[in-house]
Each structure stands twice: as C-alpha cells, then as structure tokens.
Amino acid sequence: MKKINIAVDGPAAAGKSTIAKLVASELGMVYVDTGAMYRAITLAHLAQPEVDFETLVQNINLKIVNDNGQKIYLNGEDVSERIRENDVTLNVSHVASQKAVREKLVGIQQEMTAAKGVVMDGRDIGTHVIPDAELKVYMIASVTERAERRLIDNQQRGIEANFEDLVKDIERRDHLDMTREISPLVKANDAIEIDTTGMTIETVKDNIITLAREIIEN
Numbered sequence: 001m002k003k004i005n006i007a008v009d010g011p012a013a014a015g016k017s018t019i020a021k022l023v024a025s026e027l028g029m030v031y032v033d034t035g036a037m038y039r040a041i042t043l044a045h046l047a048q049p050e051v052d053f054e055t056l057v058q059n060i061n062l063k064i065v066n067d068n069g070q071k072i073y074l075n076g077e078d079v080s081e082r083i084r085e086n087d088v089t090l091n092v093s094h095v096a097s098q099k100a101v102r103e104k105l106v107g108i109q110q111e112m113t114a115a116k117g118v119v120m121d122g123r124d125i126g127t128h129v130i131p132d133a134e135l136k137v138y139m140i141a142s143v144t145e146r147a148e149r150r151l152i153d154n155q156q157r158g159i160e161a162n163f164e165d166l167v168k169d170i171e172r173r174d175h176l177d178m179t180r181e182i183s184p185l186v187k188a189n190d191a192i193e194i195d196t197t198g199m200t201i202e203t204v205k206d207n208i209i210t211l212a213r214e215i216i217e218n
C-alpha cells in the first residue's frame with residue numbers, strides 16, 4: 001500500500017485535531033498535533049519571559065508521544081492538559097510568530113514526516129512543513145459554530161469559558177495567524193477546502209478517508 005502524508009490546516013477550532021486523529025486511526029497512520037508544540041513552547045516562555053526565544057528553544061526538551069492520540073512532555077513533564085489553559089491560548093500566537101520558534105518546530109515536524117505515514121494538523125503544514133504532502137485539507141467553519149464547539153470542549157476539560165470571549169479569542173488568533181510575517185495561515189493552492197459548518201464529525205472524517213483512499217489505492 002502506498003505511504004502518504006496528509007496535511008490538515010485551518011483556523012482555530014475548525015475541527016482539525018479531532019478529524020486528523022480519527023483519520024490517522026482509521027488509516028493506521030501517525031497523528032501529529034503541531035499546535036500542541038507551539039503551546040508547549042509558550043508554556044516555557046511564560047515560565048521564563050525574560051529569556052530570549054533563541055535561547056529558550058535551544059535549551060528546551062520537547063517530547064511527543066503517540067499513545068492513542070498525542071501526549072506532549074516539556075522538560076520531562078506531561079503538559080498535554082496544561083497547554084490548553086487560557087494563559088497559554090492567549091499568548092501562543094505571539095510565540096508562534098517568532099522566527100527561532102518556527103525554525104525549531106518546523107525542523108522537528110519535517111523529521112517526523114520524512115518517512116511518510118503521518119496525518120499532521122496545524123497552520124502551515126501544507127504550505128511549509130510538508131509542501132509535497134499527497135493530500136492537503138484546508139478545514140474551515142463559521143466563527144459561531146467554532147466558538148460553540150470550543151465552549152463544550154472547554155467545559156468538558158474544566159476550563160472556564162464563555163461564548164463571547166471564545167468568539168473574540170478565535171477571531172483575534174485567526175487574525176494574528178493569518179497576518180504574521182513568517183508562514184502565515186493561508187490555504188495551500190493544492191489544498192481541498194472543507195467547510196465543516198453543520199457537518200458531523202463522522203461525515204467530515206468519511207470525506208477525508210475517501211479522498212485519502214483514492215490516493216493510496218491509485
């Protein structure tokens with residue numbers, strides 16, 4: 001069977017991680033959530049705001065473990081849940097705009113995808129990390145639907161949230177991610193756009209599996 005990489009990009013809370021995880025599991029591929037990596041560096045920055053980004057990333061120990069999903073360890077500590085909290089979410093787009101941070105993480109991500117067989121989600125996967133990915137998906141949904149989904153998500157994780165603040169955060173983060181100088185969020189020319197507004201998780205997953213199987217089997 002042909003081994004492929006799948007890039008899933010799109011704005012905040014569009015459903016990228018949920019769908020990427022399910023697709024990877026069904027196709028026996030490895031799932032990688034790159035947003036978690038930027039969040040982990042943000043956590044390290046919040047602990048040492050006086051350290052410049054170049055020094056910070058040189059001295060960081062980031063470990064990604066695929067264990068029915070993804071776990072992320074920062075300097076030996078499992079921070080998979082901690083990185084979802086509001087202080088990290090508020091600061092992550094600023095940290096992700098730094099050249100030293102992007103160079104470090106894109107390098108790690110390209111190593112992870114070199115042997116193929118990866119479903120990777122993020123903002124610059126199809127445009128910069130794996131521009132030769134066999135399948136690229138650009139996933140979008142209306143801001144209100146994304147905020148409603150994230151509200152439920154946060155409530156389930158025990159993170160304080162309200163709908164209006166979530167709309168503002170999603171719009172603010174999308175704006176920063178789409179207008180930054182290095183690798184802004186943009187749809188790759190050869191990506192297939194899927195608007196998941198009003199679609200179930202199952203339907204979105206099945207659509208991508210169909211697209212992937214066509215490539216794998218031909």
Ligand SMILES: Nc1ncnc2c1ncn2[C@@H]1O[C@H](COP(=O)(O)OP(=O)(O)OP(=O)(O)O)[C@@H](O)[C@H]1O
Pocket residue numbers: 011012013014015016017018019035149150152153196199200201204
């Ligand atoms: N098609 C869908 N229908 C309904 N809910 C969905 C759908 N896709 C995802 N969700 C839910 O929306 C929430 C946000 O999804 P997810 O975390 O996968 O988005 P994301 O694009 O990876 O977000 P971020 O980039 O901010 O990490 C999750 O709780 C997920 O279960």
Ligand SMILES: Nc1ccn([C@@H]2O[C@H](COP(=O)(O)O)[C@@H](O)[C@H]2O)c(=O)n1
Pocket residue numbers: 012013034035036038039092093094096097121122123124125173177
């Ligand atoms: N490839 C990526 C992935 C993420 N980012 C930045 O991280 C933030 C958090 O990502 P989530 O997917 O966990 O929401 C995101 O808002 C981006 O600022 C990135 O730059 N590139």
